[in-house]
Amino acid sequence: MERISPEKVRAAVNRFWLILSGKSQDKLESLYSPDAIVFTGKAKRPESALLAIARRSRRAPIEGSSTSAELGALEVQISGDVAIASYTYQYQEDRTTDSGERSQRNTLHGRATQIFQADSRGGIRIVHEHLSAAVPPDEARTNARSST
Amino acid sequence: MDSISPGQVKAEIKKFWDAFTGKSARAFQDMYSPTATVFSADGRRSEPGRLMLVRREREFFGPQSSVGSRVGEIVVQVLTPNLAVAAYPFHFFVVRSMPNGRRVQVDVPFGRATQVFQRDESGACRIIHEHLSSAEPVSPKEMPQESATTSVR
Numbered sequence: 001m002e003r004i005s006p007e008k009v010r011a012a013v014n015r016f017w018l019i020l021s022g023k024s025q026d027k028l029e030s031l032y033s034p035d036a037i038v039f040t041g042k043a044k045r046p047e048s049a050l051l052a053i054a055r056r057s058r059r060a061p062i063e064g065s066s067t068s069a070e071l072g073a074l075e076v077q078i079s080g081d082v083a084i085a086s087y088t089y090q091y092q093e094d095r096t097t098d099s100g101e102r103s104q105r106n107t108l109h110g111r112a113t114q115i116f117q118a119d120s121r122g123g124i125r126i127v128h129e130h131l132s133a134a135v136p137p138d139e140a141r142t143n144a145r146s147s148t
Numbered sequence: 149m150d151s152i153s154p155g156q157v158k159a160e161i162k163k164f165w166d167a168f169t170g171k172s173a174r175a176f177q178d179m180y181s182p183t184a185t186v187f188s189a190d191g192r193r194s195e196p197g198r199l200m201l202v203r204r205e206r207e208f209f210g211p212q213s214s215v216g217s218r219v220g221e222i223v224v225q226v227l228t229p230n231l232a233v234a235a236y237p238f239h240f241f242v243v244r245s246m247p248n249g250r251r252v253q254v255d256v257p258f259g260r261a262t263q264v265f266q267r268d269e270s271g272a273c274r275i276i277h278e279h280l281s282s283a284e285p286v287s288p289k290e291m292p293q294e295s296a297t298t299s300v301r
Contacts, residue, residue, distance in 0.1 A: 039279075043260075043283060046237075046260075077277060079230075086277065088193050111193070111279070111281070113279040127225060130262040130279040132187070132281030134190055134192045
């Protein structure tokens with residue numbers, strides 16, 4: 001059996017976005033190698049995935065939030081037990097915080113590189129990730145309690 | 149053959165930026181595998197490396213263009229004996245010649261690079277995937293035709 005394949009990569013990418021948009025109870029950590037390095041959001045330098053996951057978890061969708069992700073065509077380059085997935089995405093997030101502030105963030109031109117490597121248990125893990133936007137996301141904040 | 153080393157990858161990245169800032173089209177082309185895929189800093193989708201090379205040569209390597217860069221700390225992940233991923237921040241400054249003949253100045257103080265290097269049968273390391281982006285929005289400025297330029301090194 002192949003240790004890594006485009007189908008396995010596609011399934012892992014879909015799982016990543018289901019978790020990120022709050023539609024799966026799985027943990028993001030389960031997708032990453034403990035040594036993974038990532039570039040995310042507005043980070044100015046690469047960082048440990050564990051740090052980025054902790055930050056993402058604090059921003060995890062809460063009740064009253066609405067998130068959706070739409071992925072473009074996925075391209076997969078395989079070399080041995082490593083696969084490089086690259087694709088575009090759109091991500092919409094509408095959140096209301098405990099303080100009543102409502103924020104909307106629409107990433108219309110997201111770009112993703114996720115590099116996967118087969119692990120010893122037959123699974124695949126993200127070892128490197130670079131998420132960016134070709135155009136800055138649209139962001140808006142309003143106070144939900146004062147809105148009509 | 150020994151495994152590809154972080155030092156080797158860092159040397160390739162130096163070659164890459166020397167070729168870019170020195171406008172050495174041939175050396176720059178040689179950095180890429182023929183099947184490389186690339187996310188340019190302002191590209192909305194990935195493109196084949198060969199298309200990116202044509203565009204960068206036209207926009208960055210002409211006599212009216214200039215390119216400067218400063219590379220930050222490079223993190224190298226050696227994934228297999230012949231494959232490594234490099235991630236690093238960079239400051240990029242360019243005067244770019246556009247297809248309509250206009251010149252545009254772009255300063256990217258918080259550039260971010262992911263480059264995947266693969267060593268081929270001949271022992272040469274080539275980029276098989278690249279993702280460049282900016283941590284902050286970038287505003288290109290149009291320049292007068294005869295304006296002098298300086299570059300960041």
